[in-house]
Amino acid sequence: AQKVTQAQTEISVVEKEDVTLDCVYETRDTTYYLFWYKQPPSGELVFLIRRNSFDEQNEISGRYSWNFQKSTSSFNFTITASQVVDSAVYFCARCDLTSGSRLTFGEGTQLTVNP
Amino acid sequence: SQTIHQWPATLVQPVGSPLSLECTVEGTSNPNLYWYRQAAGRGLQLLFYSVGIGQISSEVPQNLSASRPQDRQFILSSKKLLLSDSGFYLCAWRPPDRLNTEAFFGQGTRLTVV
Numbered sequence: 001a002q003k004v005t006q007a008q009t010e011i012s013v014v015e016k017e018d019v020t021l022d023c024v025y026e027t028r029d030t031t032y033y034l035f036w037y038k039q040p041p042s043g044e045l046v047f048l049i050r051r052n053s054f055d056e057q058n059e060i061s062g063r064y065s066w067n068f069q070k071s072t073s074s075f076n077f078t079i080t081a082s083q084v085v086d087s088a089v090y091f092c093a094r095c096d097l098t099s100g101s102r103l104t105f106g107e108g109t110q111l112t113v114n115p
Numbered sequence: 116s117q118t119i120h121q122w123p124a125t126l127v128q129p130v131g132s133p134l135s136l137e138c139t140v141e142g143t144s145n146p147n148l149y150w151y152r153q154a155a156g157r158g159l160q161l162l163f164y165s166v167g168i169g170q171i172s173s174e175v176p177q178n179l180s181a182s183r184p185q186d187r188q189f190i191l192s193s194k195k196l197l198l199s200d201s202g203f204y205l206c207a208w209r210p211p212d213r214l215n216t217e218a219f220f221g222q223g224t225r226l227t228v229v
Contacts, residue, residue, distance in 0.1 A: 006158075033215055043203060045220040052215055091159065101147055101209055102174075103218050107158035 002026040004094050006106035013082055014114050021077045021109045023092030029053070033095040034075045035103065036066065040088045048090075051075060082113045117142035121206045121221030128228055134179075134193040136224050138206030141187065146208040148189040149218065150181055153203040165189060166211065201228045 005024045013019045025034065036048040049059065051068050059066050063080045079086055089110050093103040121138045128134060140146050150162040161174045163181035171181050178197050182190045189206060203225050207218040 035217055037217075043223045043225070045205065045207075047217045047219075050215065050217050095215075101211075102149060102161055102164050103207075104161070105151075105159040 002028065002094070002096070002104065004092055004104055004106040006090075006092055006109050008109045009107070010110045010112070012112045012114065015084060016081050017113075018078060018080050019082050019111065019113075021079075021090050021092075021111065023075045023077065023106060025073050025075065025092070025094045027053075027073070027094060029097065031097060033097075034068065035093040035095070036075075036077050037091045037093065037105075038088045039091065039108070045091070048077075079111075082111075084113050084115055087111060087113045117208075117219065119206065119208055119219055119221045121224060123224060124222060126224060126226045128196050128226065130198055130228055131195045134191070134196050134200070134226070136191040136204055136206075136226075138189040138191075138221055139187055140189075140208045143187070143208070143210060145186060145211050147211050148183065149207040149209075150189065150191050151205045151207065153205065155202070159205065163191070196228045198228050201226055 003026050007022055032053045034051045038046040038048055049066055056068050056070055065078045067076045089108045091108045092106045095101055095103055118141045148165045151159045152162050153159050163171055163173055165171050165183045168183055168186055179193050203223050205223045206221040209218045
């Protein structure tokens with residue numbers, strides 16, 4: 001099975017620190033989509049960003065930025081000047097265009113931002 | 116606008132009892148539907164997906180089954196729950212003709228089997 005790997009199980013930082021969450025994926029497809037979701041303690045999944053395999057432009061949205069490197073099959077997520085409200089589990093996911101276009105998720109990274 | 120409803124939010128069931136979790140989507144037609152499970156402290160595991168009425172694909176062998184009796188209704192069932200069925204169950208949908216969009220998730224059901 002083609003996996004999505006989030007090697008960092010837990011990360012703990014102090015407020016205002018920058019933090020990068022790593023994501024490495026496997027794929028045999030030339031066209032695919034990548035996503036990041038946030039899961040706060042309440043449990044719902046909050047969509048953050050999607051990226052298609054043809055667009056390697058990095059993206060910035062406020063304190064969030066994403067670095068997509070096709071050559072290394074990585075799609076890393078950086079939070080600048082972290083805040084306590086950023087504490088959550090963050091999931092990286094890849095979309096398979098076959099098999100019902102399901103999303104395959106990584107195991108998630110638990111981010112704790114301490115005041 | 117499209118919405119997804121999932122219920123109940125919390126469920127405590129004894130071992131050996133049946134299970135029925137329901138998910139409905141409003142505001143769209145022929146969505147792709149998914150059931151995921153999240154065990155405590157773990158990632159999201161895809162259990163079932165459906166691309167149409169009566170079409171169910173199972174990702175892992177288990178004690179659960181799924182059905183899609185109507186276009187926008189997706190049901191997760193079990194005849195006899197096991198302790199290992201405890202977890203957080205999430206229903207999701209995606210539009211079939213826009214494969215580059217994200218999946219939209221329900222609020223989830225926290226199931227505890229005792």
